[in-house]
Amino acid sequence: MTDFPTRSPAQIRQALLDRQExxxxxxxxxxxxxxxxxxxxxxxxxxxxxxxxxARIPRRDTPITLYDQGEGLAQRAATRLxxxxxxxxxxxxxxxxxxxxxGGELFKDVNVPSKAFGELVxxxxxxxxxxxxxxxxxxxxxxxxVVLDARRFDEYQTMSIPGSTSVPGAELVxxxxxxxxxxxxxxxxxxxxxxxSIIGTQSLVNAGIxxxxxxxxxxxxxxxxxxxxxxxxxxxxxxxxxxxxxxxAQDAARAVADxxxxxxxxxxxxxxxxxxxxxxSYLFDVRTPEEFAAGHLPGARSTPGGQLVQETDHFASxxxxxxxxxxxxxxxxxxxxxxxxxxxxxxxxxxxxxxxDFSVRGRWQAPLPDTSPAEEIxxxxxxxxxxxxxxxxxxxxASANYVQRHIPGAWWALPSQLQEALAQxxxxxxxxxxxxxxxxxRFVVPQLQALTQRPVFLLSGGTAAWIxxxxxxxxxxxxxxxxxxxxxxxxxxxxxxxxxxxQGYLDWEFGLVAQLGRDGTHGFFVI
Numbered sequence: 001m002t003d004f005p006t007r008s009p010a011q012i013r014q015a016l017l018d019r020q021e022x023x024x025x026x027x028x029x030x031x032x033x034x035x036x037x038x039x040x041x042x043x044x045x046x047x048x049x050x051x052x053x054x055a056r057i058p059r060r061d062t063p064i065t066l067y068d069q070g071e072g073l074a075q076r077a078a079t080r081l082x083x084x085x086x087x088x089x090x091x092x093x094x095x096x097x098x099x100x101x102x103g104g105e106l107f108k109d110v111n112v113p114s115k116a117f118g119e120l121v122x123x124x125x126x127x128x129x130x131x132x133x134x135x136x137x138x139x140x141x142x143x144x145x146v147v148l149d150a151r152r153f154d155e156y157q158t159m160s161i162p163g164s165t166s167v168p169g170a171e172l173v174x175x176x177x178x179x180x181x182x183x184x185x186x187x188x189x190x191x192x193x194x195x196x197s198i199i200g201t202q203s204l205v206n207a208g209i210x211x212x213x214x215x216x217x218x219x220x221x222x223x224x225x226x227x228x229x230x231x232x233x234x235x236x237x238x239x240x241x242x243x244x245x246x247x248x249a250q251d252a253a254r255a256v257a258d259x260x261x262x263x264x265x266x267x268x269x270x271x272x273x274x275x276x277x278x279x280x281s282y283l284f285d286v287r288t289p290e291e292f293a294a295g296h297l298p299g300a301r302s303t304p305g306g307q308l309v310q311e312t313d314h315f316a317s318x319x320x321x322x323x324x325x326x327x328x329x330x331x332x333x334x335x336x337x338x339x340x341x342x343x344x345x346x347x348x349x350x351x352x353x354x355x356x357d358f359s360v361r362g363r364w365q366a367p368l369p370d371t372s373p374a375e376e377i378x379x380x381x382x383x384x385x386x387x388x389x390x391x392x393x394x395x396x397x398a399s400a401n402y403v404q405r406h407i408p409g410a411w412w413a414l415p416s417q418l419q420e421a422l423a424q425x426x427x428x429x430x431x432x433x434x435x436x437x438x439x440x441x442r443f444v445v446p447q448l449q450a451l452t453q454r455p456v457f458l459l460s461g462g463t464a465a466w467i468x469x470x471x472x473x474x475x476x477x478x479x480x481x482x483x484x485x486x487x488x489x490x491x492x493x494x495x496x497x498x499x500x501x502x503q504g505y506l507d508w509e510f511g512l513v514a515q516l517g518r519d520g521t522h523g524f525f526v527i
Contacts, residue, residue, distance in 0.1 A: 004078045006093040007065045009102035015063075016040060016521040019344075021280055021320040023057050023064045024092070027077040029414065032069065034488035036106040038099055039113060039519050042317035046077045046416040047486065050443045053084065054367040055301065056317040059280045060085045067092035067099070073416060084369050105519035108508060110488055111311050116512040117343050117524050118195035123513050124526040127202045129217040132226035135188055139163065145186035146179050147216070148172060150200035150306055153237065158493075159220055159230040161190055166237045169200045170286050170305025170332040173207045173253055175238045177245040183210035190216035192492035194509050196310055203335055206527070207252040221492050221502045249331045257334035259527045260341040263348035267357065270324055270350055274299065280321035284308055286332045295358035297326060302364040305336035312343065326350040328358070344523035374445040376460040379469040382407070382432055392428035396444060397435040397463065399484040405473040407434065407466055414482040415444050419451055421481035430455040438462035
């Protein structure tokens, strides 16, 4: 096994304080990552390394430091990263326990830098808020108010405050004048917990809208803990804005970004940054996914602004990199950039663009490594094979997707635990691999061939193609060859979380400002 250099917790801490570029990567699955990790660690599970790493760490000589909790995953990930062309790969001295032993602060949950920053904003700016009971009373009185849900639309559809409208966070300053044209109308912003409510509300305050504004304190969690009813399956969304409302939003957003010292660059400067071999520069399009698909800049990634601020560590996993934001009128880019700048990023808004610059059509496609050739079979062929013994189907989709529906008889496994999973599986003469699209499964083919010395096939088009062909599926939790640790169950998601978990989550958020103080590396400021 290849030996890799190590970096000490002290070296990582100093690099953060010096604002040097670094990628501190936790290669465990998301659930153990959420139990404990350093503030600026990003989670790229070994299972999904090939799918995610090129987009999240685009420069191949970025200083990368990997860690696990002694499972041996970091060493395997380091070997794979070298194969993928990364030249500066090291292991964290002592792994996670080494960080703890060195006195490093450990944080729970996911997207912690953004959530901790949101708590700091509220602590310093005293962002106005309403309790769930107060909002319910206003709704009962049919008061003059609008409730704007700052989450993604799919989250809003799962559960929402009665009568609320979906307006994802970066859209608020652009859309609020259309949704509440009377300055006397009260505007209430909510999310599932706290962060997006706070950032959304403070965005409206910073932009100087004349309406009274408040966050729904503790979001849908607070609403549920108060014993109040949520709506489900709603589809109220913001409408197109009157062009007369755009200019004041542009002026307000630019003024906020200027207060946060956001830089401005043109397309020529972006191209120079993009070509710079010594710095990492991300280009993020913060409009809606639909606008992005209709036309975007070459090399841009679709990151709707509210989610970019909420999940910055996921999109920009190189701390100290440059972030360049783009939209078509400046409102969403400037508002999002104002928050990222306060979170310690070097951030610029791309100005002076023409319609013709948005020349690329379609959804964002992640850059992927080359894969070894794999022999593919059709869903119909697999259906025929399954009528006789000897064929075993392995499914590498998200475990939540697997338990909802999968090919009858298929087993679920984590790619990072393939060898352990094989010990749980019945003997097979041949294997067929799948996931939702077979994209991830394709990377597992050579690994399984090496471990089993059996023929391994790839299901063409994955389970989606199987379903499209009208073939049967089943719902089952019986054939799990790996533990379901691929995703952390967020206490603010869904509608069936225990109230104790919801309250525990809120209590954890309330303690984040103190944790930031103990950690001391964040570099945040609040305008």
